[in-house]
Amino acid sequence: MLLASFVFYFWGEQEYIFVILVSIILNFLFGIWISSFERRKLFLGIGIFLNLLLIFYFKYTNFFLLQLTNTFSTNYNIHLPLGISFFTFQGISYLFVIYRKDIYADKNLIRFSFYISFFPQLIAGPIVRYSEVFQSVNKLKANHxxxxxxxxxxxxxxxxxxxxxxxxxxxxxxxxxxxxxxxxxxxxxxxxxxxxxxxxxxxxxxxxxxxxxxxxxxxxxxxxxxxxxxxxxxxxxxxxxxxxxxxxxxxxxxxxxxxxxxxxxxxxxxxxxxxxxxxxxxxxxxxxxxxxxxxxxxxxxxxxxxxxxxxxxxxxxxxxxxxxxxxxxxxxxxxxxxxxxxxxxxxxxxxxxxxxxxxxxxxxxxxxxxxxxxxxxxxxxxxxxxxxxxxxxxxxxxxxxxxxxxxxxxxxxxxxxxxxxx
Known part of the structure; x- marks a missing residue:
């Protein structure tokens, strides 16, 4: 299922699949660090900042450059990766619930990657919180x-x-x-x-x-x-x-x-x-x-x-x-x-x-x-x-x-x- 989700995203975004991979690794690591170290608030703040930095660069750089200069050209035209608004918000919510100790950080990279990149809701929502699907992600079974x-x-x-x-x-x-x-x-x-x-x-x-x-x-x-x-x-x-x-x-x-x-x-x-x-x-x-x-x-x-x-x-x-x-x-x-x-x-x-x-x-x-x-x-x-x-x-x-x-x-x-x- 994870492979299918990556193929789905690569089909639409080609080399920009690296954006969602960076988001996955970033939130996976910071989730573990927030739950493992005493300076939890610091790691939460850095994790949120990096998530916002990712979405700001790809989604808003063109907009702010356009406001700052009248010489805006295609040289500044940064591509907007599909679904970045959705998977970034899912990553931020994941860090928040770990900080609040509502859930433990997931140490299974494959399972966490699947949560972020699951193709049906990847590009148009809904925005899914990890606490809502953690139990079912472990099973991935459905009856008739x-x-x-x-x-x-x-x-x-x-x-x-x-x-x-x-x-x-x-x-x-x-x-x-x-x-x-x-x-x-x-x-x-x-x-x-x-x-x-x-x-x-x-x-x-x-x-x-x-x-x-x-x-x-x-x-x-x-x-x-x-x-x-x-x-x-x-x-x-x-x-x-x-x-x-x-x-x-x-x-x-x-x-x-x-x-x-x-x-x-x-x-x-x-x-x-x-x-x-x-x-x-x-x-x-x-x-x-x-x-x-x-x-x-x-x-x-x-x-x-x-x-x-x-x-x-x-x-x-x-x-x-x-x-x-x-x-x-x-x-x-x-x-x-x-x-x-x-x-x-x-x-x-x-x-x-x-x-x-x-x-x-x-x-x-x-x-x-x-x-x-x-x-x-x-x-x-x-x-x-x-x-x-x-x-x-x-x-x-x-x-x-x-x-x-x-x-x-x-x-x-x-x-x-x-x-x-x-």
């Missing part, structure tokens, strides 16, 4: 029921990615590549709505596929998404969206900074810092930084008396308000530059009027099917539990999703990997 459950979860994740996300991505790309001067408010809202569903089903689809493959080998990875678009507040959204990342920032940054134990002003500052870094973690551009600050701002608002009045609104109004805030935030994620983001948001609020029919024709029957499927699958509905309980209907659905996904993959060349910037 776990294998069937894993295949089912993998198939549904594949369907999310191929049937829904890829389909809606076509229309999101079309809108964002069109000259903004001819776009009306209705078209831009449909465009960002398409992207919102694309990124959700793409990301949650990858997470489900990773969890499904993990189950097939006897590994239980944590749930990473829990119907986030059903949230009635931004705080609830972050309890449901990319759960392993938000919990990572909570446990290893927000709580060490004082969490909710400090005064209100310190809480606000800590929250702002966490989401500033959360945005920067997603990518080396001002758009991601602004996206993080944007969410941090609304989380700060929800900690004021304004939230008391918001809670008095009908649930349906709170839902639409939260969903609208989330959609507007995704503009910073999707647009190429900060200028484009601001321009697009101005269009959302009617700068060019409501509708330009000639551009509205971008959306067709396939888009409508994608939006309907998104509405059925992205939000919590009562019929979901009933469908899962009916084994016959659920089995037919899974088989159908598998064959449709396979057909689309064979027949269609459009299969974007939108996490290359992460």
């Amino acid at each position: 029921k776990e294998i069937i459950s894993g295949l089912t979860l993998f198939t549904l994740g594949l369907g999310k990615k191929v049937i829904i996300a890829n389909n809606l991505g076509i229309y999101a790309d079309e809108v964002f590549s069109t000259d903004f001067k001819i776009l009306g408010s209705a078209v831009t809202w449909l465009g960002i709505l398409s992207y919102s569903f694309q990124i959700y089903f793409d990301f949650s689809g990858y997470s489900d596929m990773a969890r499904g493959l993990g189950k097939m080998f006897g590994l239980d990875f944590p749930v990473n998404f829990n119907y986030p678009y059903s949230s009635l507040s931004i705080q609830e959204f972050w309890r449901r969206w990319h759960i392993t990342l938000s919990s990572w920032f909570r446990d290893y940054l927000y709580i060490p900074l004082g969490g909710n134990r400090v005064g209100y002003i310190r809480q606000i500052i800590n929250l702002f810092l966490v989401f500033l870094l959360c945005g920067f973690w997603h990518g080396a551009s001002w758009n991601f930084v602004i996206w993080g600050v944007y969410h941090g701002f609304f989380l700060m608002i929800e900690r004021t008396k304004i939230q008391i009045y918001s809670n008095r609104l009908y649930a349906i109004l709170r839902f639409f308000l939260t969903f609208s805030i989330i959609n507007i935030g995704w503009v910073f994620f999707r647009a190429n530059t900060l200028t484009d983001s601001i321009g697009y948001i101005r269009l959302l609020f009617g700068e060019n009027g409501f509708l330009f029919p000639q551009v509205f024709s971008i959306f067709d029957f396939k888009w409508l099917i994608g939006i309907i499927l998104s509405g059925l699958c992205a939000f919590e509905w009562r019929f979901h539990s009933k469908l899962f309980e009916n084994k016959l209907l659920f089995s037919i659905l899974v088989i159908f999703v598998f064959f449709v996904s396979t057909f689309i993959l064979v027949a269609n060349n459009y299969n974007p990997f939108i996490y290359y910037r992460f």
Whole structure:
């Protein structure tokens, strides 16, 4: 399994496989040193610093050089290795839990290497903590029921990615590549709505596929998404969206900074810092930084008396308000530059009027099917539990999703990997 994971990574990164090998050796050695020597805090600090140095060099050097000089050229263009954001955070969390004495340092290099490099969750998460998989990594065994459950979860994740996300991505790309001067408010809202569903089903689809493959080998990875678009507040959204990342920032940054134990002003500052870094973690551009600050701002608002009045609104109004805030935030994620983001948001609020029919024709029957499927699958509905309980209907659905996904993959060349910037 370790060899398969290295082959998988080498297939995508060739000589840059040395980056993940360095990360593995670094965290393996520092884990042993933290648990073996008295100056544990010093080794923890050095280990974290070296992890951050690794991710900073490969992910952020280009960004900072661009800010410092107007003569930025391809000579400075440092390659961004796949999955570096994920396996670096897993390494840091590993050092933390050893320092806290939650687990002992692993002295089996093969087993530890497998934990860092296991291919299903290597490049798109979820972020797995060693304490969550240590026991199952020792066995790597799955019974018949776990294998069937894993295949089912993998198939549904594949369907999310191929049937829904890829389909809606076509229309999101079309809108964002069109000259903004001819776009009306209705078209831009449909465009960002398409992207919102694309990124959700793409990301949650990858997470489900990773969890499904993990189950097939006897590994239980944590749930990473829990119907986030059903949230009635931004705080609830972050309890449901990319759960392993938000919990990572909570446990290893927000709580060490004082969490909710400090005064209100310190809480606000800590929250702002966490989401500033959360945005920067997603990518080396001002758009991601602004996206993080944007969410941090609304989380700060929800900690004021304004939230008391918001809670008095009908649930349906709170839902639409939260969903609208989330959609507007995704503009910073999707647009190429900060200028484009601001321009697009101005269009959302009617700068060019409501509708330009000639551009509205971008959306067709396939888009409508994608939006309907998104509405059925992205939000919590009562019929979901009933469908899962009916084994016959659920089995037919899974088989159908598998064959449709396979057909689309064979027949269609459009299969974007939108996490290359992460």
